[in-house]
Amino acid sequence: MRDTNRTWYFAERPTGEPDADCFDLRETDRPEPNPGELVVRVNYLSVDPYMRGRMRDTESYAEPWDVGDVLKGGVVGEVVESESEQYDVGDFVTGEGTWADYSVMDADDVAPVDPTVADLPAYLGVLGMPGRTAYFGLLDVGEPTPGDTVVVSGAAGAVGSVVGQIAKLNGCRVVGFAGSDEKTDWLTDDLGFDAAINYKTTDDYRAALDEAAPDGVDVYFDNVGGPITDAVFTKLNLDARVAVCGQIAHYNDEEVPMGPRKLPMLIAPRAKVQGLLVGDYATRFGEASERLATWVARGDLEHRETVVEGLENAPDAFLGLFAGDNIGKQVVRVSTPSA
Amino acid sequence: MRDTNRTWYFAERPTGEPDADCFDLRETDRPEPNPGELVVRVNYLSVDPYMRGRMRDTESYAEPWDVGDVLKGGVVGEVVESESEQYDVGDFVTGEGTWADYSVMDADDVAPVDPTVADLPAYLGVLGMPGRTAYFGLLDVGEPTPGDTVVVSGAAGAVGSVVGQIAKLNGCRVVGFAGSDEKTDWLTDDLGFDAAINYKTTDDYRAALDEAAPDGVDVYFDNVGGPITDAVFTKLNLDARVAVCGQIAHYNDEEVPMGPRKLPMLIAPRAKVQGLLVGDYATRFGEASERLATWVARGDLEHRETVVEGLENAPDAFLGLFAGDNIGKQVVRVSTPSA
Structure with missing residues (x-):
């Protein structure tokens, strides 16, 4: 039977x-x-x-x-x-x-x-779709270089936590937004983030970024959208890159959500904003899997x-x-x- | 004296x-x-x-x-x-x-x-800063390929009118937004635009785009912002490129203007949106001036x-x-x- x-x-x-x-x-x-x-x-x-x-x-x-x-x-x-x-x-x-x-x-x-x-x-x-999304989104769209400040929203999630750690491996200053003290502690204490902002207990995200990202933002990896993203866009440096991976704050919206217009903010920094789907990198999944597994095995990637x-x-x-x-x-x- | x-x-x-x-x-x-x-x-x-x-x-x-x-x-x-x-x-x-x-x-x-x-x-x-802005913005940020649909806002302006004509020289379908019938007639009758939309007498920009850009939008060259841009973003094709050159609709705003959030619209098409300043291309001004002058001399660029x-x-x-x-x-x- x-x-x-x-x-x-x-x-x-x-x-x-x-x-x-x-x-x-x-x-x-x-x-x-x-x-x-x-x-x-x-x-x-x-x-x-x-x-x-x-x-x-x-x-x-x-x-x-x-x-x-x-x-x-x-x-x-x-x-x-x-x-x-x-x-x-x-x-x-x-x-x-x-x-x-x-x-x-x-x-x-x-x-x-x-x-x-x-x-x-x-x-x-980390060794599946979220890890590969982090890998290609950060490296191919975000193009981090050593010394860059990388900000990640949804930083304690499956994708964000890998993004931040790969950015650290690339010599960047890494700032994460997450929704609890347990999460922000994990980011800074275990994953090596330079700073983490609890967006549920922080009122002024711009002020928090002034402190956490004093040199502005070179790369923003966005999993969330909404007010966090609104704040980060006011801090984009010259030639900043924004990888739009997810917008979970808006997935349950029934109407097109309204927010501060961001296109005027892109001109002065000549910022690039790009939507991201991991499936586009299918021919390179082997490369990602191999490197992610190596980092995990070495203990470089929690x-x-x-x-x-x-x-x-x-x-x-x-x-x-x-x-x-x-x-x-x-x-x-x-x-x-x-x- | x-x-x-x-x-x-x-x-x-x-x-x-x-x-x-x-x-x-x-x-x-x-x-x-x-x-x-x-x-x-x-x-x-x-x-x-x-x-x-x-x-x-x-x-x-x-x-x-x-x-x-x-x-x-x-x-x-x-x-x-x-x-x-x-x-x-x-x-x-x-x-x-x-x-x-x-x-x-x-x-x-x-x-x-x-x-x-x-x-x-x-x-x-055409042979000065606006022409060079059109040249680099369209070709380097917009990256048009033959058969692409290119939409231009502020199309009858100094930059937009050159953008549209260079796009035609590159084998694209070109649609312009402009603010009077005299302007739209100039675009279609003299400059060779495939379609032009008078945004002051058109109520529904999306419906107008359904007709003027039936295959969607591959490249959007934005000089304006506001509701025109809102409509174009709903029509972006896979791998669309948006060059943010100007946002004249917002230059007189005293507060950050609000509008439909666009980042959620970028993920499915993996669209790229990039701010543009012509000064970044200073080392290539000679190339642009030479090609623009050649096109003008040939009568290819009105x-x-x-x-x-x-x-x-x-x-x-x-x-x-x-x-x-x-x-x-x-x-x-x-x-x-x-x-």
Whole structure:
């Protein structure tokens, strides 16, 4: 007898902030693989802010989910059935799977995972999509040079925490914005940030930047948008680079949000602002993975995951992203690895 | 006996829109040159939107004017006294001079003008700073490729009219925003723009762009800001480039203007937005001047100047920029060339 398979479906498009009504957990039989496919027992599931965009019915970079669709996301897990010569039962893999106990994945679309290099959840964070996003976004769009001041919003998140550390490895002064003292302490005490600003307890972000970034801002890596970003834009140095990676402050907005116009601020510093999607760097993922793994192995790159227990709590883990519940990468533990 | 010299001084910092009270005309003796200097009889004076920034007391890319300072600007005129071996009396030169009948200029800071290549006012427009701004802004920041759709705001202005024509020379579809039917007719009938939108008589800029730029926007050259720019940002294609050259809609704002937040719009198209100052390309001015002059000589690049008569009317010419009075380059005729 096959195991059952719990799977989360997209039940309802949210208006504004998503809630539990958007998600529907159903139980079916464990799926069977077609030729070339694997059945992966999901150990960890990734929830990410960009998924909010897939809940809209408008075309964007990520294909929108239709109501009734199975929810998808990055997973890491163990091959329990293989119809591919590329992977054997017992291998660990990562790739785009489903919010489920078991996920059928095409062997061509997954990457091998070595649990001896790093814990499994790290493959959804520092060694996964968020780590690669940080790597290419900072290095290719931000183009930091030694001595630059790099400011990161969402600095204690999966992407931001890696951005700041890579900037430190590149000889920069690094300032992070994060939403709790626990987070800012982690940034300065463990990750080596030069300064960190708790945006929830700070009134005047410009004044805070005057102190934390006295020489102005050369690179801004933006995961957040909103008033933090408004403040940083007033401090851009000549030839400043802004990587727009995320705008989580605005993902739940139903109307186009208003804010201070920024284009007039770009002329005097000749600043460059660029939107960023990691998928554009697919041909260079190998380079990023190798360097990130090396830094992790050397202890140059710290990482942390916030683990929510149980597939049944996956929606809560996702919703927690918008409340800033996570430190480092937010993941869901779906099952314990057998190894 | 030396001639007298009328000179405009900066009398008062404006709040909001500048007016006549900001300017003060005084009469002094015609100046005398020191070694290395020329006295230039000003034939044409340039008034430009960026001068509004010099009227603020905040540091920006152009040094602020202090109350009581002589007003400065681009001039073209005839050398009437020379203490330099580089120029003889009777030569025509262009450079940064003063709002005056006679301007003392350092011979090292002026460029020769050949009145047989183009009329003198063209050296303040298509063959001057605005032409070079268009050239580098479009080609280096906008990076147009054949088949791209290029949208230009302030399209009938000194910079915009050149941008659109260079884009046509590069095989692009070109759409301009301008503020009168006379201007839009000039763009489409004389300059070869594919479409032009009169923003003063059009209600829905997005709908107008749906028609004029049905394939979306690959390059946006922005001289204006405000609602035109808001509309264009909703139509940016993948890898779109935005050159922020000017934001004349906002130059008279006393507070940071509010508008739709644009950073969230940059992620899906991975758009690049970059501030632009022509001074950064100083080492390549020769290249630009040569190509612009060649295009003008061939008839590939049309140009037009709006001429206000008389130095006494220079403030009106400047203020008219904000009302959109000019078609092509706004200049002031200060004296008739003797040649």
